[in-house]
Amino acid sequence: MNVTHGMTDRSAARLAAGWILVAVVAIASVAVAPIAASAVMIAAFGLPHVLYEMRYVDQRFGARTSRTALGVIGALIAVIAAARTASAAHWISGAWFMPFELGLGAALALSAAWFMRTNRLIGAAAAGAFALGATFKPIETFLVWAWLHNLTPMGFVAEITQGEERRRWLLALSVPFFVVPGLVATGVFHQAAAMLVGNSFLTASAFGAGDKPLLVFLPAGSSDLHLFSAAVVAQAMHYVAVIVMLPRLLRAKQGAGAQAALAP
Numbered sequence: 001m002n003v004t005h006g007m008t009d010r011s012a013a014r015l016a017a018g019w020i021l022v023a024v025v026a027i028a029s030v031a032v033a034p035i036a037a038s039a040v041m042i043a044a045f046g047l048p049h050v051l052y053e054m055r056y057v058d059q060r061f062g063a064r065t066s067r068t069a070l071g072v073i074g075a076l077i078a079v080i081a082a083a084r085t086a087s088a089a090h091w092i093s094g095a096w097f098m099p100f101e102l103g104l105g106a107a108l109a110l111s112a113a114w115f116m117r118t119n120r121l122i123g124a125a126a127a128g129a130f131a132l133g134a135t136f137k138p139i140e141t142f143l144v145w146a147w148l149h150n151l152t153p154m155g156f157v158a159e160i161t162q163g164e165e166r167r168r169w170l171l172a173l174s175v176p177f178f179v180v181p182g183l184v185a186t187g188v189f190h191q192a193a194a195m196l197v198g199n200s201f202l203t204a205s206a207f208g209a210g211d212k213p214l215l216v217f218l219p220a221g222s223s224d225l226h227l228f229s230a231a232v233v234a235q236a237m238h239y240v241a242v243i244v245m246l247p248r249l250l251r252a253k254q255g256a257g258a259q260a261a262l263a264p
Helices: 010-030 034-064 067-090 094-115 120-136 140-149 151-160 165-183 187-197 225-257
Strands: none
Touching: 010 165, 010 225, 034 140, 034 151, 034 225, 067 094, 067 140, 094 140, 094 151, 094 187, 120 140, 140 151, 140 165, 140 225, 151 225, 165 187, 187 225
């Protein structure tokens, strides 16, 4: 049986078809109601995506990672998750939540940089740039961060593949990760949707998403919905990579030999 990019031809074809389907649904959703689409997508796939990604990292890297680093980073992530939950439930004010969220994000990035074995200065510079951008240009930073966040699965792919296979993987992944969100950022899909259904749904919310959970990235009354929509689509592509692609790739490369350091 022929193997394409570390997977069987049939598996690779199914993955490509799934990616196309998710891209079409995501683009159509954000073109009509980006805020509601983001809230529903996070509610449906946010936690599974986190668990799948943590599982991959544990199997692939857990045995060679400091337990101290895992503890510190895990604690910060847990606090961020708790703060977002509290904000969504209106237990804390948006004015307090915004600097708290951004501060924890910067602390998380700086902690990761501290535990890096090489390139610490680059990691620290990236953390500082994110903190400044999120403070002064939150919506633009959200878009850039969503795009850069897709470097994570690309990094995983680059680590587990070699040579020509790596080059083909990275070239293929650049389409859903960067080209598709870039097209959304131009606003062309929003213009097409406006001609068909109008603009009445653009600021429609779901679960109060326009009020609390997205306040850090999308201030009330923001007109930057094209950029926000591009970030949402980039995140949808990330979900496909983490939930569908990475487990298949890990099985293709390691089979039953993948070892977990923390979770059985």
